[in-house]
Amino acid sequence: MITKEATTAAPAPAPAVPEPPRPVQRRRAWDEAPRWQIYLPLGIYLVFTLIPFYWILLFALRPAGSTSLVPWPMTTAHFEKVWTDRGFATFFQNSVLVGVATLFMTTLVALAGGYALARFDFRIKRGFMLALLCSQFVPGALLLVPLFEIFAELQMINSLGSVIIAETVFQLPLSMILLSNFIKNVPYSLEEAAWVDGCNRFRAFRVVVLPLLRPGLIAVGSFAFVHSWNHFLFALMFLNNQEKQTVPVGLNTLMSADSVDLGALAAGGIIAAVPVVIVFAFIQKWLITGFSAGAVKG
Amino acid sequence: MAQAAAVAKPPAPPRRRRASATPRRLPYLLIAPAALLMLGFIAYPVLSVFYYSLQDYNPTKPWRNGFAGFDNFTRIFTEDPLFLDTLVFSAKWVFVEVGLQLMFGLALALIVNQTFVGRALGRALVFSPWAVSGVLTSAIWVLLYNSQTGITRYLADMGIGEYGVSWLSDTSTVFPAAIVADLWRGVPFFAILILADLQSVSKDLYEAAEVDGASRFKQFWHITLPHLKDAIILSTLLRAVWEFNNVDLLYTLTGGGPAGATTTLPLYIANTSVDAHDFGYASALTTVAFVILLFCSMVYLRLSKFGGEK
Numbered sequence: 001m002i003t004k005e006a007t008t009a010a011p012a013p014a015p016a017v018p019e020p021p022r023p024v025q026r027r028r029a030w031d032e033a034p035r036w037q038i039y040l041p042l043g044i045y046l047v048f049t050l051i052p053f054y055w056i057l058l059f060a061l062r063p064a065g066s067t068s069l070v071p072w073p074m075t076t077a078h079f080e081k082v083w084t085d086r087g088f089a090t091f092f093q094n095s096v097l098v099g100v101a102t103l104f105m106t107t108l109v110a111l112a113g114g115y116a117l118a119r120f121d122f123r124i125k126r127g128f129m130l131a132l133l134c135s136q137f138v139p140g141a142l143l144l145v146p147l148f149e150i151f152a153e154l155q156m157i158n159s160l161g162s163v164i165i166a167e168t169v170f171q172l173p174l175s176m177i178l179l180s181n182f183i184k185n186v187p188y189s190l191e192e193a194a195w196v197d198g199c200n201r202f203r204a205f206r207v208v209v210l211p212l213l214r215p216g217l218i219a220v221g222s223f224a225f226v227h228s229w230n231h232f233l234f235a236l237m238f239l240n241n242q243e244k245q246t247v248p249v250g251l252n253t254l255m256s257a258d259s260v261d262l263g264a265l266a267a268g269g270i271i272a273a274v275p276v277v278i279v280f281a282f283i284q285k286w287l288i289t290g291f292s293a294g295a296v297k298g
Numbered sequence: 299m300a301q302a303a304a305v306a307k308p309p310a311p312p313r314r315r316r317a318s319a320t321p322r323r324l325p326y327l328l329i330a331p332a333a334l335l336m337l338g339f340i341a342y343p344v345l346s347v348f349y350y351s352l353q354d355y356n357p358t359k360p361w362r363n364g365f366a367g368f369d370n371f372t373r374i375f376t377e378d379p380l381f382l383d384t385l386v387f388s389a390k391w392v393f394v395e396v397g398l399q400l401m402f403g404l405a406l407a408l409i410v411n412q413t414f415v416g417r418a419l420g421r422a423l424v425f426s427p428w429a430v431s432g433v434l435t436s437a438i439w440v441l442l443y444n445s446q447t448g449i450t451r452y453l454a455d456m457g458i459g460e461y462g463v464s465w466l467s468d469t470s471t472v473f474p475a476a477i478v479a480d481l482w483r484g485v486p487f488f489a490i491l492i493l494a495d496l497q498s499v500s501k502d503l504y505e506a507a508e509v510d511g512a513s514r515f516k517q518f519w520h521i522t523l524p525h526l527k528d529a530i531i532l533s534t535l536l537r538a539v540w541e542f543n544n545v546d547l548l549y550t551l552t553g554g555g556p557a558g559a560t561t562t563l564p565l566y567i568a569n570t571s572v573d574a575h576d577f578g579y580a581s582a583l584t585t586v587a588f589v590i591l592l593f594c595s596m597v598y599l600r601l602s603k604f605g606g607e608k
Contacts, residue, residue, distance in 0.1 A: 033514070038414050042424070045406060049424055052438045052482060055449075059441050067447055109331045116328035128329060135340050136536065137591055139543035141564050142584040145571045146343035146350075169339040172332055201324075230431030232546050237572075248433040252550050255433075255440060262441055269437040273430065280429045284422050 059266035078267035082254075086264060088271055090243060091250040095229055096275070098163050098246060102228035105168045106175050107221045111213075113172075114179030115205065119188070132173040140170050144237050151238055162238040163246070167228035175220045182216030183209065215286050222283045226276055247272045347588075350581035358575045370582030381583065383558070384566040385590070391477075391562055392541045396534055398481055403488025404530075408518070410489070411496050421493075428486035432546025439479040439551060440466070466552055469559045476560055480547055488533060495529040496522070531602045535595060542591060563587050 060078050061071035082088045117125065147166060148157070156162040186209050194204035232248040239245050245253075251272055254265045354366040374381050410421045427435075442449050445464035454461045465475040499522060507517045545565050548554060554561035554569070561569075564587065571580035 033412055035414065038409055038412050041405065042409050042420055045402075045424055046420070048482070049427060052442060053426075055442050056438050059447075067451070069452070109335065112328040113332040116325040120325035122325040125325075128333065131336065131341075135336060137539055137588070137595065138340055138344060139539075139564060139584075139587070139591075141543055141545050142567055142587065143340070143343040143347065144568065145577050145580065146346040147339065149346075150339065150343065165335070165339060169335050172336060176332060226429055230429075230434070232431065232433045232550070248431055248546075251433045251437050255437060255550055256553075260440065260444070262444065262447065265437050266441055269434050269441075272434050272437075276429045276431075277426070280426060281422070284425070 056266045056269050059262050060270050062263075064261075064263045078263040079271070082264050082267045082271065086250065086254065086268065087242060087245075088247065088250055088268055091245055091247045092271060094160060094244060095246040095248075098160055098167065098235075099225045099229040099275070101160075101164045102167045102171065103221050103225040105164065106171045106224035107217060109168070110172055110175035110179050110220060111217075113176045115183055115209075117176065117180040118183035129177075132177060135173045140166070141233055144233065147234075148237055157238055158241045158244055160239070160244060163234050164228075166234045166238070167231060168224070171224045171227060175224065178220055179213070179216050182213050186212050218283055218286045222279050226279055229276060344588075347581045347584050350578050351585045353578045353581075355578035355581070356576050363578075366578060370579050371586070373579065374582060374586055380558075380561075380566060381563075381586075384561050384563045387560070388542055388562040388564070391560075392538050394477055395480055395484060395541050396538045398477070399484040399488050399537065400530065400534055402481070402485045404492055404526075406485060406489040407492035407496060408522075411493055425486045425490055427483040428490060430483050432483075432544065433550050435479055435483050436547055436550035439475075439482075443475060467556050469556055472552060472556060472559055476548060476551055479551060480541075484537070484541075487537065491529060491533045492526060495526055499525045531599070535598055538598075539591060539595065 058069070058071050061074050061076075062068055063073065063075045063077070116122070117129070151157050151162040151166075154162075156165075190208050191201075191204045194208045195201070199207065230248065232246075232252065235246040235249050236252065239249070247268075251265070251268050254261065254268055351370055352366060352368070354362050354364055354369070356362065406424060410417060410424065414420075430438075443465050445451075445462050445467075448464075450459055450463045450465070451461060453459050454463075465471040503521045504517055507521060512520070542562070543564055545562065545568060548560055548562060548565055549568070552560045554565045563583070567580050567583045567587065570576050570583065
């Protein structure tokens with residue numbers, strides 16, 4: 001920052017520009033492309049992004065059998081049908097439960113582990129880090145059968161607990177690495193200062209470190225929520241009872257029917273999208289900073 | 299030159315403090331929950347997959363269960379044409395998806411990294427499919443592709459193509475149709491990661507390049523791209539593994555059809571274990587898939603010289 005201002009204010013220190021002082025009128029900054037080079041491709045890409053969203057809104061809101069390209073006259077019939085007749089009220093409740101439980105479990109466990117990785121040297125640390133990285137190559141979908149058997153052994157088939165555990169476990173490695181990087185960025189001396197002031201380790205962490213981890217916690221927590229909200233296979237496999245199923249499984253049921261009720265499918269899709277859109281709108285500004293501070297440094 | 303600016307803060311080595319009464323056990327206690335969960339629900343299942351791969355194991359045919367040696371593996375490589383077909387399709391799927399996602403993601407990140415009016419809104423909108431699930435993506439594209447009221451009908455109204463065409467049920471169009479659907483939600487992932495990494499390029503470098511008269515393309519080629527290299531390698535690798543393993547989208551969009559035209563190896567494995575209950579054989583397939591994945595990842599990291607020049 002400071003260096004940049006210095007170079008623009010004072011004449012360039014380089015000997016290459018000796019006599020004529022820089023022209024006073026504002027030079028184009030390095031990152032300024034001609035406007036059309038931004039708006040044209042962005043506009044085209046936006047069309048590609050937004051048409052599918054518009055399409056699902058259109059199908060959800062226009063009466064069945066209509067072929068109009070505007071959702072008018074508008075109807076809520078599809079939503080009412082999906083919500084009550086097709087059981088999306090129950091699915092929604094289950095999904096919220098799974099999402100929130102996964103969020104808290106992942107964040108807590110990853111925070112503890114991430115703190116250990118960031119602040120201590122211990123014997124199995126390298127091995128543990130390696131295991132975390134390797135686990136990224138383990139395909140959850142290919143472990144369905146043994147996982148099913150484990151949950152059957154634990155009497156957890158048809159209970160949301162099985163899905164919560166499975167989602168948490170597969171979220172943990174990345175969350176832990178991400179959080180440990182965030183903790184590393186908080187100077188250790190801050191904690192030590194708090195100890196001198198008489199805090200114990202836990203209190204020092206809670207008072208000094210935790211508030212500074214907000215972007216990291218938001219990133220990890222919202223990933224955990226969005227992933228478990230969206231994920232489909234575990235819920236499909238471990239929950240056979242219709243009362244226990246989640247929104248994505250409900251969507252799949254609508255899609256795999258012999259003749260797909262497009263209006264109901266669209267309305268169900270919008271119900272599935274609402275919480276994710278809310279979370280997304282909330283974390284959007286944290287997302288970039290969260291990644292650049294935590295993830296990429298490795 | 300301006301490199302110096304990038305090395306502003308030397309990483310302070312964490313000072314050891316013995317003074318605070320830190321029990322030796324504390325780090326172990328802290329990682330215990332994570333370690334136990336991962337041992338129980340990742341390591342143990344992985345080991346049991348290896349174990350089952352050497353067994354005949356089918357709950358619906360219990361009389362045949364027992365030790366099978368390498369029979370399952372022999373069957374994979376000698377008697378099962380589906381293995382090779384699905385593996386080839388998986389490779390094609392991963393290669394095309396990751397390549398296109400990277401290309402468009404990079405372009406998108408460079409565009410929204412510029413300063414322009416409406417940037418915040420533009421970013422929010424183009425990134426939004428990132429959060430959409432595979433199943434929901436399928437639902438949306440089923441609506442778009444359906445033969446009666448999908449996009450083809452309105453195209454036909456305008457005189458493009460014919461009525462009643464369903465891209466998802468024709469073996470010649472299903473591949474591009476599925477690719478586009480997955481691109482829709484995959485491109486923002488790359489764009490977000492690359493945009494995050496772009497924030498840390500030192501602006502001094504560009505200014506220096508500007509002074510030297512480098513064109514914008516040269517700046518991109520010599521400054522931006524080298525800076526992004528590690529992030530690109532890592533995100534393409536993670537994404538490739540993810541695209542290989544993830545079955546949500548194809549399972550719900552095409553179900554692997556029509557006529558097996560979009561069956562990936564994991565989808566084939568899922569069908570073998572879930573529909574045919576042939577757990578032993580599915581485990582052997584899983585083992586092979588896992589080895590292939592690991593091998594390809596190592597080769598990729600080696601060839602791309604990840605983390606080199608440091």
